[in-house]
Amino acid sequence: xxxxxxxxxxxxxxxxxxxxxxxxxxxxxxxxxxxxxxxxxxxxxxxxxxxxxxxxxxxxxxxxxxxxxxxxxxxxxxxxxxxxxxxxxxxxxxxxxxxxxxxxxxxxxxxxxxxxxxxxxxxxxxxxxxxxxxxxxxxxxxxxxxxxxxxxxxxxxxxxxxxxxxxxxxxxxxxxxxxxxxxxxxxxxxxxxxxxxxxxxxxxxxxxxxxxxxxxxxxxxxxxxxxxxxxxxxxxxxxx
Amino acid sequence: xxxxxxxxxxxxxxxxxxxxxxxxxxxxxxxxxxxxxxxxxxxxxxxxxxxxxxxxxxxxxxxxxxxxxxxxxxxxxxxxxxxxxxxxxxxxxxxxxxxxxxxxxxxxxxxxxxxxxxxxxxxxxxxxxxxxxxxxxxxxxxxxxxxxxxxxxxxxxxxxxxxxxxxxxxxxxxxxxxxxxxxxxxxxxxxxxxxxxxxxxxxxxxxxxxxxxxxxxxxxxxxxxxxxxxxxxxxxxxxxxxxxxxxxxxxxxxxxxxxxxxxxxxxxxxxxxxxxxxxxxxxxxxxxxxxxxxxxxxxxxxxxxxxxxxxxxxxxxxxxxxxxxxxxxxxxxxxxxxxxxxxxxxxxxxxxxxxxxxxxxxxxxxxxxxxxxxxxxxxxxxxxxxxxxxxxxxxxxxxxxxxxxxxxxxxxxxxxxxxxxxxxxxxxxxxxxxxxxxxxxxxxxxxxxxxxxxxxxxxxxxxxxxxxxxxxxxxxxxxxxxxxxxxxxxxxxxxxxxxxxxxxx
Numbered sequence: 001x002x003x004x005x006x007x008x009x010x011x012x013x014x015x016x017x018x019x020x021x022x023x024x025x026x027x028x029x030x031x032x033x034x035x036x037x038x039x040x041x042x043x044x045x046x047x048x049x050x051x052x053x054x055x056x057x058x059x060x061x062x063x064x065x066x067x068x069x070x071x072x073x074x075x076x077x078x079x080x081x082x083x084x085x086x087x088x089x090x091x092x093x094x095x096x097x098x099x100x101x102x103x104x105x106x107x108x109x110x111x112x113x114x115x116x117x118x119x120x121x122x123x124x125x126x127x128x129x130x131x132x133x134x135x136x137x138x139x140x141x142x143x144x145x146x147x148x149x150x151x152x153x154x155x156x157x158x159x160x161x162x163x164x165x166x167x168x169x170x171x172x173x174x175x176x177x178x179x180x181x182x183x184x185x186x187x188x189x190x191x192x193x194x195x196x197x198x199x200x201x202x203x204x205x206x207x208x209x210x211x212x213x214x215x216x217x218x219x220x221x222x223x224x225x226x227x228x229x230x231x232x233x234x235x236x237x238x239x240x
Numbered sequence: 241x242x243x244x245x246x247x248x249x250x251x252x253x254x255x256x257x258x259x260x261x262x263x264x265x266x267x268x269x270x271x272x273x274x275x276x277x278x279x280x281x282x283x284x285x286x287x288x289x290x291x292x293x294x295x296x297x298x299x300x301x302x303x304x305x306x307x308x309x310x311x312x313x314x315x316x317x318x319x320x321x322x323x324x325x326x327x328x329x330x331x332x333x334x335x336x337x338x339x340x341x342x343x344x345x346x347x348x349x350x351x352x353x354x355x356x357x358x359x360x361x362x363x364x365x366x367x368x369x370x371x372x373x374x375x376x377x378x379x380x381x382x383x384x385x386x387x388x389x390x391x392x393x394x395x396x397x398x399x400x401x402x403x404x405x406x407x408x409x410x411x412x413x414x415x416x417x418x419x420x421x422x423x424x425x426x427x428x429x430x431x432x433x434x435x436x437x438x439x440x441x442x443x444x445x446x447x448x449x450x451x452x453x454x455x456x457x458x459x460x461x462x463x464x465x466x467x468x469x470x471x472x473x474x475x476x477x478x479x480x481x482x483x484x485x486x487x488x489x490x491x492x493x494x495x496x497x498x499x500x501x502x503x504x505x506x507x508x509x510x511x512x513x514x515x516x517x518x519x520x521x522x523x524x525x526x527x528x529x530x531x532x533x534x535x536x537x538x539x540x541x542x543x544x545x546x547x548x549x550x551x552x553x554x555x556x557x558x559x560x561x562x563x564x565x566x567x568x569x570x571x572x573x574x575x576x577x578x579x580x581x582x583x584x585x586x587x588x589x590x591x592x593x594x595x596x597x598x599x600x601x602x603x604x605x606x607x608x609x610x611x612x613x614x615x616x617x618x619x620x621x622x623x624x625x626x627x628x629x630x631x632x633x634x635x636x637x638x639x640x641x642x643x644x645x646x647x648x649x650x651x652x653x654x655x656x657x658x659x660x661x662x663x664x665x666x667x668x669x670x671x672x673x674x675x676x677x678x679x680x681x682x683x684x685x686x687x688x689x690x691x692x693x694x695x696x697x698x699x700x701x702x703x704x705x706x707x708x709x710x711x712x713x714x715x716x717x718x719x720x721x722x723x724x725x726x727x728x729x730x731x732x733x734x735x736x737x738x739x740x741x742x743x744x745x
Contacts, residue, residue, distance in 0.1 A: 129558040130550045140274050162558060170559060176253065176271035176297060185273075185296060189289035196333045224296060226466030237331055 001026050007078050009035065014085040016077045016118060019045045036089055040111060047072045048149060056108040059115065066158040067119050069149075073142055073159070079121050088114045123161030132174060135160055143183055147190060147210045153179050187211065188224060195233045202229045242314040243306065246681035247294065248481060249320040249400055251275070251340065251503075254294045256301050257678035261314070261691065263701075267305040268675075271297035276337065281344040284337035287326055287402050294403055299467055307468045315455075315474040317685040319484040319677055320400035322420035322525070325378045327393040328402070332411065335389050338399050339378050346377035347598060349384070353377070358438060360520070365432045367514055367524030367532070368422035369596065376422030379439040393445065401447050408457045408475060413447040416479030419526035424449065426514065426526050452479045452528050453688045476688055483527040484680030486510050487695060489645045489671055490702030497535075497641040499628060499660060500676075501651035505541030507593075507631040508533055515638045521594050522635065528695060534639070536593025536631040540586040540624060542650035544602075547588060548620045552613070568617050569655050575618035577662065577714040578721050581606045582615045584623030585729060587736075593631045595729060599740035605728060622659065622718075626725045629663045629718075644668045645704055647676040654708075661708040663722070665715040669704040 001007075003021040011033070017023045019042070025031070044052040051068035053059065059067070079085070092110050095103045129135070139159050143151065156179050157167035171179045191209045194200060206217030206229075221229050243266060248255045253272035259265055271293040276284045306313060323341035328334050339345075350372045353359050359370050368374050375396065383390045397405070398417055405411045418424040418431075423439060423446065425432040431443040457475040464471055478484070486508045489498040497509045509515075514524040515534040524534045545568075546561065553564035587600035604619065632644075644666050646657055652670055661668040671679070683698035692698040 128550075130553075130555055130561065130564075132559040132561070135559070137274060166558070174272060176269065181296070185271075185289060185292050188292050189286055192288040192292070193286075222466075224292065224299065224466070226460075226462035231462075236333060 002077050009033075009078065010080070012081045012083060012086060014079045014082040014118065016071065016074075016079070018071060018077075020047065021077075038089070038092070040115075048146075049155070053115075057112055057115075058108075059112055062152065062154055065152065066155040067115065069155045070119060070122060070158050073146075074122055076125070079118065079125060082117070082121055084117050084121075085114060088117065119158065120161075123158060129161060132170060136171070136174060140186070143186060144190075147187060148208055149210065151180075151183055151210075183210075184220065188221060191217065191221070191229070192232070195229055196236050202233075205229070241310055241312070243311040244682055244685045245298075245302075245306075245313055245316045246478075246678045246685070247298065247316060247318050248484070248675075248677045248681065249290065249294060249318070249403060250481060250677075251321045251342070254290070254297055255675065255678065256297055257675065257682070258301070258306060258311070259678075259682045261686075263682060263686070266311065267301070268678075269297050269301040269305075275340060275342070279345070281347070283340045283343040285324075285340055285399065287334045287338050287399060290338075290399055291403055291406050295463075302467055302469070313469055313473055315476055315685045315689060317476040317681045317688075318400060318404060318478040319481045319681050320398065320403075320417065322417065322480045322482060323373045323375055323378075324399040325375045325382075326397050326399055326402055327382065327389055328395055328397055329392055330394040332394075332405060334402065335392055338402070340399075341373045343378065344372045344598065345385075346372040346374075346381040349380050350374075350377045353380075353438065358434065362422065362432070362435050362438065363520045364516065365425045365427070366419070366422050366435055367426045367526075367534075368420060369520050369523055369592075370422070371592065371596065372598075373592075374422035375420075376435055376439055379423075379441060383440045395445055395447060396441070397447050404457065404475075404477065407459055407463055409460055410457055411447045412450045412454065412457075412477065414452045414454065414477045414479055415449055415526045415529060416452050416483045418449045420480055420482075420523070421446075426524060426532070429529060450477060452477060452526075452684065455688060474689075476685055478681055478684060479527060480525060481677050482506065482508065483525055483533045484678075484684070485647065485676045486533045486680070487527060487683055487699055488676030488678070488680030488702065489647055490699050490704055491645065492696050492699035495640070495642050496645070497632065497635070497639075497643075498645045498647065498676075499632070499651055500648040501541045501624075501628065501646070501656070502648040503541055503543040503546075504537060504539055505624075505628055505648065505651075506535055506537045507628060507635055508535035509635060509639045509641060510534070511639065515635075517634075517638065521596060522638070531695070535635060538627055538631060539589040539592055540627060542624075542648070544586045544588055544624050545620060545650065548617070552616070569621070569653060571614045572618040572621050573655055575614050576717075577622075577659070577711075578717040579615050579618040579622055580611065581608065581721070582611050582619040583626075583721060583725055583728070584616075584619040585725070585732075586620070586623040586627050587729075590740075591627070594634050597733065597736060599736045600729070600732075601736055601739055601743075603728070603732070606724075621656065622721075623725070625656065625659050625663060626718075626722055628660070629722060630726060630729070632664060642666060643706070645671055647671045657708045658711075659718075661710045662714040663718045665710045665712075667706040667710065668708040669706045670708075671702070671704065 002023045043054045049069040051064040095106045157164045187209045194205045203214040206214040211217035242261050244259045246257045253270050255270045258267050273289050273293045324338050326338035354370050419426045423435040454477045491498045491510050500506050510533050515522050524532045549564045583605040585603045588602040590598040591600040687698045
């Protein structure tokens with residue numbers, strides 16, 4: 001059981017359990033076979049995309065953010081047949097038991113390697129990288145569900161399983177917009193609906209749709225539509 | 241220098257073109273928006289996102305390509321996808337998402353109506369086949385199944401009407417788009433009483449119909465400022481995308497037909513008479529008063545070949561479907577016409593014309609031990625085009641044509657174009673312009689502005705070259721296999737129904 005859901009693990013499979021999730025068997029014992037497991041205790045991990053592994057890791061901070069985002073929107077914690085992960089586990093065991101010179105450096109590198117392997121495998125497993133429109137639709141859904149998150153292009157690219165440059169080019173080709181401009185489209189469209197259909201304060205709407213401030217919202221909104229959010233609301237709530 | 245801007249609000253993206261007054265293209269921009277499928281058979285779009293996308297693309301395009309250069313916008317002309325329905329309240333505010341043409345929620349309503357004699361009366365008056373795509377059926381569905389939304393609705397408009405209303409404050413619909421609603425009397429040019437009664441609404445629940453040349457529209461002051469356009473910029477309401485594409489392909493009058501294959505496809509002819517098909521298989525949409533674009537749409541165009549590529553193609557890089565498709569087409573060329581007897585029914589998405597059977601499904605037929613993978617590729621391609629041919633063949637029983645023009649990203653692949661020429665046994669020409677919808681909107685604007693005396697003259701200005709000539713031998717091969725294809729498509733009717741029920745789609 002991981003996070004309240006049952007999974008069957010086969011030989012060679014890898015399961016990821018996040019810090020806020022529970023795992024174990026509902027019977028209190030394993031049905032069959034053995035599992036090797038390792039707990040990584042990051043200095044910080046939160047569901048909204050914060051990951052600070054600690055000084056041992058050499059993964060840059062912005063990439064950690066992307067990893068955290070990917071892990072927290074992932075619903076399938078089991079990676080099937082990930083032979084590389086098993087190999088890394090073996091190496092880790094040898095290093096820790098042997099304690100040969102340089103073993104701490106090796107162990108730190110191996111855990112980084114394990115993280116990267118898992119993340120790359122996740123993006124491949126989640127989409128076959130054949131159908132860009134379909135993959136993009138999934139990304140769109142993630143953006144909509146987390147509109148108030150300060151999305152980085154790197155985070156979006158990881159979800160699609162592409163490098164940042166290739167991702168930006170693909171999105172531009174497909175939508176006509178850069179990823180961040182596309183995101184602004186969604187934000188403004190959602191904001192327009194809230195302006196028209198609710199009487200919520202403009203500041204609340206701004207923050208909820210992912211703008212830094214009501215000032216940032218008003219400027220962006222006016223640049224695009226020619227109206228300030230308040231004018232726009234007045235214009236659309238009376239009969240023209 | 242003056243220029244004309246055309247804005248096409250398509251199924252998945254807005255495409256904007258700019259032309260000099262003599263028709264030379266200046267530039268192009270596009271921006272896409274998503275379609276939501278909250279239920280498998282639902283197909284919806286967010287009107288606000290469509291609007292923001294149109295505005296954003298238009299603004300950037302004007303800033304980069306028009307206002308900073310020596311150009312002055314003389315006119316803006318619109319076209320749009322047909323059949324969308326957007327309920328709005330008395331303030332013009334959308335009540336939820338717009339329902340697009342691909343939405344099938346009204347399947348039962350359409351089936352029920354088709355059984356009544358009223359169906360024929362409505363079809364004869366409105367020219368639109370009775371089908372879930374039709375706003376007639378969608379409004380009837382909302383009335384029955386979404387009573388709250390129905391009661392709040394002040395008007396049922398189309399996405400195009402919404403965009404124009406946002407920009408100008410006016411809520412009107414052109415005859416062309418109105419003629420695709422299944423609610424508009426295409427002979428008398430007003431909302432049809434029988435259709436209104438069936439849908440359960442009065443004419444005041446729909447926007448006022450105006451001619452396609454209607455240009456008494458003015459940009460709201462705020463948009464004049466933000467877009468940098470003068471108050472007197474002419475805005476022409478324009479027509480539907482299908483009618484624009486037909487005009488842009490130079491099809492006017494007898495003897496000509498045009499084939500479009502994008503994701504879906506269509507075969508169209510144009511003339512001053514409606515095609516009254518006893519089985520109601522063809523649509524009749526107004527290009528302008530008294531001028532009908534008739535034909536049949538297929539669900540299964542390029543989307544089917546893309547499906548094949550995604551399943552069986554080779555991908556050398558992530559998401560490299562274009563390369564994959566090119567490679568498949570090259571392999572298909574190594575197989576002779578007729579795919580050595582392997583046939584493919586392409587009805588993966590159900591089918592509209594000519595079967596009008598939502599339960600139709602795909603099949604490979606005639607497999608023998610000598611068939612290789614490449615035969616499947618060839619058969620898939622030929623199956624998609626047999627379907628196109630089957631529309632054309634029945635269409636020709638009503639309206640003879642001797643030449644064909646093709647457009648759309650799939651139809652213009654040389655192998656596809658050649659097979660079309662061979663199946664029809666007629667010369668095929670390729671549109672010189674790469675976007676016939678934009679060209680159609682340009683011609684309509686030029687006619688409104690007096691460059692051409694009539695749309696007929698404008699259509700004549702489209703230059704076409706016969707680039708593909710039919711091969712007689714291959715034509716005969718295709719005709720023999722087509723006869724099997726056609727028989728299979730009809731014979732399997734019961735089995736289609738049975739399998740669709742099991743698949744629960």
